[in-house]
Amino acid sequence: MTRITSEEMKERLAVYFIMGTPNSEKPAEQVLEEALDGGVTLFQFREKGPGAFKGEDKAALAQRLQRLCRTYGVPFIVNDDVELAMAIDADGVHVGQDDEDARRVREKIGDKILGVSAHNVEEAMAAMAAGADYIGVGPIYPTRSKDDANEAQGPDILRRLREAGITIPIVAIGGITADNAREVMEAGADGVSVISAIASSPSPKAAASRLLEAVRAARVKR
Ligand SMILES: Cc1ncc(COP(=O)(O)OP(=O)(O)O)c(N)n1
Ligand SMILES: Cc1ncsc1CCOP(=O)(O)O
Ligand SMILES: [Mg+2]
Numbered sequence: 668m669t670r671i672t673s674e675e676m677k678e679r680l681a682v683y684f685i686m687g688t689p690n691s692e693k694p695a696e697q698v699l700e701e702a703l704d705g706g707v708t709l710f711q712f713r714e715k716g717p718g719a720f721k722g723e724d725k726a727a728l729a730q731r732l733q734r735l736c737r738t739y740g741v742p743f744i745v746n747d748d749v750e751l752a753m754a755i756d757a758d759g760v761h762v763g764q765d766d767e768d769a770r771r772v773r774e775k776i777g778d779k780i781l782g783v784s785a786h787n788v789e790e791a792m793a794a795m796a797a798g799a800d801y802i803g804v805g806p807i808y809p810t811r812s813k814d815d816a817n818e819a820q821g822p823d824i825l826r827r828l829r830e831a832g833i834t835i836p837i838v839a840i841g842g843i844t845a846d847n848a849r850e851v852m853e854a855g856a857d858g859v860s861v862i863s864a865i866a867s868s869p870s871p872k873a874a875a876s877r878l879l880e881a882v883r884a885a886r887v888k889r
Pocket of ligand 3: 746747761762763766
């Protein structure tokens with residue numbers, strides 16, 4: 668395996684769906700399959716929060732969702748849990764500032780995809796130096812999907828990162844919907860990452876497809 672290229676990473680970040688069992692009343696497999704049908708381009712398994720599966724149940728669910736992603740040719744990223752990612756041979760890992768050190772994670776995962784959360788220029792620079800393939804920046808807008816989220820920064824944070832010379836692929840996260848995806852893309856993101864816009868939608872398929880359309884339209888305009 669070789670490292671994903673920056674261009675390929677940017678393509679993959681277009682509509683990055685994140686989900687775990689606490690994010691929907693419907694079975695996770697059903698929501699993910701509908702979202703994949705709607706065109707999500709990357710998936711993150713984020714099993715945390717009230718009622719989240721643990722241990723063997725968590726690993727078994729991860730593998731079921733991973734199989735679904737494989738069927739659609741969509742890379743499967745594990746949030747936080749580097750051990751699980753290695754055990755099931757996931758395509759990558761996402762870690763934040765309070766998780767395992769990104770440099771150590773890169774050493775452990777070899778060429779797998781490494782995503783790192785960044786909230787400012789300093790963290791973005793450090794993530795790049797640690798070998799991140801992309802950074803997740805947010806929350807851009809207020810979110811109800813993460814209890815310990817920082818204050819929303821607005822799309823201007825993306826502009827500030829780009830103006831400071833941050834060239835690494837960026838996915839924006841937090842409160843993003845098909846209605847605000849365009850301004851986020853115009854501010855400098857390569858894609859959008861969402862939980863509730865897809866997982867809480869009565870039609871995850873339609874929600875994913877609307878997001879993809881908004882991201883593609885914004886890309887054409889650049
Ligand atoms: C794409 C993406 N961006 C940011 C995050 C948030 O990561 P983190 O700050 O570690 O918070 P948790 O998601 O672990 O609660 C993410 N998961 N994905
Ligand atoms: C995991 C995470 N990290 C920053 S905001 C957020 C939650 C995003 O969820 P939503 O798309 O429902 O606002
Ligand atoms: Mg984390």
